[in-house]
Amino acid sequence: MSQDGAGVDLEKSLGYLLKEASSALRAAMEEVLRPLGMSVTRYACLELLAQRPGLSNSELARGVFVTRQSMNVLLQALEREGLVVRPTAAPVGKVLPTRLTGHGRRSLATASAAVRSVEVRMLAGLTGAEQENAYRILRSMVRSLRDGAAPA
């Protein structure tokens, strides 16, 4: 049914398109990660940890865009499965620096390759200049949204 009404046109809304693209990306990632027994959130956590070893629970949460409570339960699971390690006592303050184990690094390697193939597929059909444009434009959107959030 293609019945156009009045009001905001979702088909031309960049916000809607942004959600659509993000949703398509997540679905594509889930599709390639599922056979590996890994979820998108788990992969994101491991990938972030590989690039920034020793990140704390709260820092990981912010990097993966979930609450620190959700990240806490995820880290407990990853720790139980031997993918990451955390010291039993905080070396300084309450912060528990997390690190990947060998098992975690190997598990991440295959997942990372799969995700990379998805990103390559997503960028197929775009020139290098277009990718640069996309990067700059998305960065501008994020900055505008964050800055306007707390003007007081």
Added chain:
Amino acid sequence: MSQDGAGVDLEKSLGYLLKEASSALRAAMEEVLRPLGMSVTRYACLELLAQRPGLSNSELARGVFVTRQSMNVLLQALEREGLVVRPTAAPVGKVLPTRLTGHGRRSLATASAAVRSVEVRMLAGLTGAEQENAYRILRSMVRSLRDGAAPA
């Protein structure tokens, strides 16, 4: 940091930036919708329904990027609160065409204005040409992700 070799560089990854932008947009929408007693999913459902009256449960689900089961529980709540109406019996097949009530339309109006202000803020700092670029590039990403998903 330093070791990029095998891993995806999240700071330069368009996929990560896409997730970041989508997350920031959702957070900004939740912030302005919360005082109105409305969630992002509810708003999206009502907005879609305003533009395409008579949409079915499954069609709404695809438009809002959730499963039809989730949309079903949402529609039941909206119906209970008098924001939408569905016929008790399907006029044709099993499809139940959903429509906004006057109450639903009024509730949507204020929410729609709030969301529009967020989108305006998001696009501040971008020229018309840049917005056109963003639209075209995001569309290309979605198409590439969907097409490659089922190569048979």
Added chain:
DNA sequence: TGACTCATGTCAGGATTCTGACATAGCCTC
């Protein structure tokens, strides 16, 4: 030193979404 503020880790409860499953209606082919 003591009070205040902020960030962190964690537990508990609730809300939202998803996966699995079933019955049914429309469409297509034979």
Added chain:
DNA sequence: GAGGCTATGTCAGAATCCTGACATGAGTCA
């Protein structure tokens, strides 16, 4: 008309994520 295929609406259970709350440690300031 019979059979297969797809899509839909719906119920039930499980997984995931979030909000609320508490205690603790670091930093600031009088």
